[in-house]
Amino acid sequence: MFPLAADNCLTRNDWICGAYYASRAGVLRDALVQHVALVFVSVLLGMLLAIPLALLARRYPRLEGVVVGTTTAIYTIPSLALFSLLVPLTGLGVVTVVVGLGLYSLTILVRACLDGLASVPADVVEAARGMGYSGARLLRSVELPLALPTIMGGLRVATVSAVALTTVGAILDYGGLGTLLIQGKETDFRAQVLITSLLCVAMAVILDLALVAAQRLLTPWTRQQVTS
Amino acid sequence: MDAAAGDVVIGEVYHWLSDPAHWSGPDGITVRLTEHVLLTVLSVLIAVAIGLPLALWLGHRGSGGSVAINVTNIGRAVPIVALLALLSMGVFGSADFGPFGRAGLATLVTLSLFALPPIITNTWVGMREVDRGIIEAARGMGMSEAQVARRVEVPLALPLIVSGVRLAVVQVWATATIAALVAGPGLGRIIKHGYDAQRGAEVVAGALVVAVIALALERFFALVQSWATARASGQAARSVGAAA
Numbered sequence: 001m002f003p004l005a006a007d008n009c010l011t012r013n014d015w016i017c018g019a020y021y022a023s024r025a026g027v028l029r030d031a032l033v034q035h036v037a038l039v040f041v042s043v044l045l046g047m048l049l050a051i052p053l054a055l056l057a058r059r060y061p062r063l064e065g066v067v068v069g070t071t072t073a074i075y076t077i078p079s080l081a082l083f084s085l086l087v088p089l090t091g092l093g094v095v096t097v098v099v100g101l102g103l104y105s106l107t108i109l110v111r112a113c114l115d116g117l118a119s120v121p122a123d124v125v126e127a128a129r130g131m132g133y134s135g136a137r138l139l140r141s142v143e144l145p146l147a148l149p150t151i152m153g154g155l156r157v158a159t160v161s162a163v164a165l166t167t168v169g170a171i172l173d174y175g176g177l178g179t180l181l182i183q184g185k186e187t188d189f190r191a192q193v194l195i196t197s198l199l200c201v202a203m204a205v206i207l208d209l210a211l212v213a214a215q216r217l218l219t220p221w222t223r224q225q226v227t228s
Numbered sequence: 229m230d231a232a233a234g235d236v237v238i239g240e241v242y243h244w245l246s247d248p249a250h251w252s253g254p255d256g257i258t259v260r261l262t263e264h265v266l267l268t269v270l271s272v273l274i275a276v277a278i279g280l281p282l283a284l285w286l287g288h289r290g291s292g293g294s295v296a297i298n299v300t301n302i303g304r305a306v307p308i309v310a311l312l313a314l315l316s317m318g319v320f321g322s323a324d325f326g327p328f329g330r331a332g333l334a335t336l337v338t339l340s341l342f343a344l345p346p347i348i349t350n351t352w353v354g355m356r357e358v359d360r361g362i363i364e365a366a367r368g369m370g371m372s373e374a375q376v377a378r379r380v381e382v383p384l385a386l387p388l389i390v391s392g393v394r395l396a397v398v399q400v401w402a403t404a405t406i407a408a409l410v411a412g413p414g415l416g417r418i419i420k421h422g423y424d425a426q427r428g429a430e431v432v433a434g435a436l437v438v439a440v441i442a443l444a445l446e447r448f449f450a451l452v453q454s455w456a457t458a459r460a461s462g463q464a465a466r467s468v469g470a471a472a
Contacts, residue, residue, distance in 0.1 A: 081435035087431060145379075171423055
């Protein structure tokens with residue numbers, strides 16, 4: 001048995017505590033993995049829905065107003081409220097968190113896809129048509145590559161936002177690091193709150209840098225431009 | 229939960245909201261709504277008081293661009309839950325703060341910080357996007373720098389400034405909900421209470437109140453923004469006319 005008044009960083013409730021990191025490394029790792037998985041699946045879900053939606057909205061202008069209006073409305077709804085409004089449809093579990101986060105990503109990504117496609121110069125599209133490009137081939141070889149910088153910009157915003165928003169999933173016990181963070185707050189455990197907060201910020205920064213690197217590889221022709 | 233259970237919840241939500249007992253008392257909707265409105269209004273005012281002059285000055289001088297742009301990116305990466313937990317466990321504590329409720333001071337500071345980025349970024353970009361020709365013409369007419377800023381740049385930047393305030397208000401309204409997850413006051417408490425008590429109707433009812441007001445705020449500021457845009461284009465025409 002440990003003496004009751006053992007003096008260490010845990011009993012002192014220090015903000016930084018090596019003993020805590022060492023003893024709970026597995027728990028922290030599991031939360032980190034869950035956090036990354038939630039971000040990845042929900043942003044991917046948003047992306048898979050955003051591209052066809054943007055293409056449909058572009059083809060049918062009347063649909064564009066509906067898509068832009070609906071996505072703006074969704075983005076306005078607070079995350080805790082959105083998760084809660086989804087509960088009757090998707091239950092009290094991980095599906096609600098993924099669908100909620102996916103909807104937020106979708107709203108950012110649909111806009112980015114529409115803006116990106118609109119930014120393709122009309123004369124380039126004309127020239128490509130003149131060379132015999134049309135339909136899916138025009139989209140794949142000409143329009144999407146030229147829209148990519150804008151789409152990637154949206155993807156960065158969606159990903160960084162998703163990392164922060166995932167913490168709210170703690171209300172449904174699927175918040176990755178957020179679950180540990182709120183548990184730490186409720187038990188007034190400083191080291192746990194600080195380390196999970198820092199890991200969230202670090203994850204957002206690392207994923208953002210990774211997407212910047214991916215964008216440079218995918219669109220070498222934009223390298224002269226300054227990317228913020 | 230299946231579809232049938234969903235139907236039941238909608239009926240229960242109406243039932244829950246129409247019960248006057250849920251609106252009154254120290255934990256009622258009225259108290260939480262007041263906290264939520266007070267927090268949103270005051271934190272946006274604080275952010276405007278700090279961010280607006282700073283961004284107007286930087287935008288007029290054309291300096292500090294990377295700060296003005298990156299502050300939004302940084303704000304996005306910091307989870308509100310984390311900042312609020314750290315502030316309420318650290319310097320500001322979780323004590324009641326007048327009509328702002330539990331951990332009111334920590335919540336107010338956190339929300340003010342979250343309202344800053346859209347105000348700073350939009351104001352700065354708005355000031356920089358004013359037609360250089362119009363500004364040169366105003367200087368040529370002998371306007372002082374303060375007059376150029378006040379009579380030419382600010383009116384022309386107004387649509388983007390209003391759009392920044394609109395973003396800030398909607399974001400703060402939304403973020404204030406999350407405060408309850410950690411310690412804070414506001415309408416999120418009703419949602420949190422519903423989760424803790426496993427009462428779906430209370431969760432959805434709280435969320436509905438927040439969401440409906442969020443959409444109303446968004447519509448209201450969209451109207452203000454279109455008014456500002458109409459005014460700015462009139463101003464631009466006058467400025468160009470005066471310069472010509």
